[in-house]
Amino acid sequence: MPTPTPKSTPTPLTHDGPVRWGILGAGVIAGSAGADLRDTPDNTVHAVGARDLDRARALADTLGAPVAYGSYAELVADPDVDVVYVATTHGQHHEHALLAVEAGKPVLVEKAFTLTERQAREVVDAAGARGVFCMEAMWTRLHPLVRRAREIVAAGTIGEVVSVTADHGWAFDYDPAHRLFDLAAGGSALLDLGVYAATFPWLFLGAPDDVVATGRRSPTGSDATVAMLWSYADGRYANVSCTVEAFSPCEATVVGTGGWLTFRRPLFRPTSLLVHVGSPRDGVEEELTAPVEGNGYRPQFAEVARCLRAGLVESPLVPHADTVAIMGLMDRARLAVGARFPADD
Known part of the structure; x- marks a missing residue:
């Protein structure tokens, strides 16, 4: 039987400024949720990443983000990004969540979390092993x-x-x-x-x-x-x-x-x-x-910020076990x- 990968303990976010977000994706959801993220206290949009740099730049300008990237890999490698919001299509969530986790970045993954239960388990297990926060963006639970x-x-x-x-x-x-x-x-x-x-x-x-x-x-x-x-x-x-x-x-x-x-x-x-x-x-x-202020997404971003400040690997309001099940x-x-x-x- 293989030896289980030991889980690491996350480090609480300690810098004095707002939580700095990187948004993966520049579509409709990224724009709608990103507007709420921009307006949520203790949070700011630092960067937007997309396969098309022009689309990333357009959304970054709309949200007041100083940085735009023409690839997802560049965004997750940015040392000034505290947490990544995966706002791509369902079929990309698994790949992009793992990309962020493997870069050591906490991640909020748009619903549905992945395509399958197996993929969901792989993401939360990888996040646990790396000691990084991970949550499904099931904003309804926080309404x-x-x-x-x-x-x-x-x-x-x-x-x-x-x-x-x-x-x-x-x-x-x-x-x-x-x-x-x-x-x-x-x-x-x-x-x-x-x-x-x-x-x-x-x-x-x-x-x-x-x-x-x-x-x-x-x-x-x-x-x-x-x-x-x-x-x-x-x-x-x-x-x-x-x-x-x-x-x-x-x-x-x-x-x-x-x-x-x-x-x-x-x-x-x-x-x-x-x-x-x-x-x-x-x-x-x-x-x-x-x-409900804005488009309704603000409570989920506030919850992520709270968890990062507390050094949590998951939110008690949107637990990993529920997402996977x-x-x-x-x-x-x-x-x-x-x-x-x-x-x-």
Whole structure:
């Protein structure tokens, strides 16, 4: 049996200035999240790296970053970059996360973390071995209403949770070259939309005992619609669905023995939380809201900065074990509908 690679202890970030970020990628997500990163206290965008230097320079100028690189390797080698944000397409996350980790850089990897559970485990194991921080950019887990809902459930306000329903659907015109349908880019309804829907039952029910899935594929072979039933030995269950073929309510409901919670659309960045305690006829309802600044990404960047200052290798709010396990559930569902990546082999 091979000897396990010893894990190293991360060194807390100690310099007095803001946390200096390098963004890998110059696409839509890099621009949207990068604007929030620029405006998050104790954080600054130091550099942008892309395969096209002109695109990297354009985004760097927009975000006020002083440095732009025409390659990813140059960015992760920059000694003034404290942490790397991987904002490339799904199919590149594994390679680019490892590139940062091998350079000794803490890394925040855009969701979905990787293409497969195996790839996810390789990234978190490599980060642990090098003693560098690593986190999936699952910003929904850090949303103030999601955190408040977990407190409400933990307090027993709606009784014992018995089921969770979550859906995320958006209609996209079919284009074989689009990132949602291109298998080489990691095209997948599950990885792009379903990962959000799967987060809700995981947060309120934990790991299921069994998963069954149905759905259909696009002409390229990517999963276009997927519905999952998560079952638990004690009778609890979750219905999770996603599609790139139709619009859906894009909401989530947590049902307890004494009431329910409903996250109003869009579930990945809920606008309000309906708390219903009691029966449908005579229960008491309260609608909670929380201000979401910018595009909604700021809490995740603040959490990364907090963890780096504390010398943590992972965030307790987005633990590695959850990221890897949810990737495994999506593997099972995706393969059940016959959608395969080359990385599955």
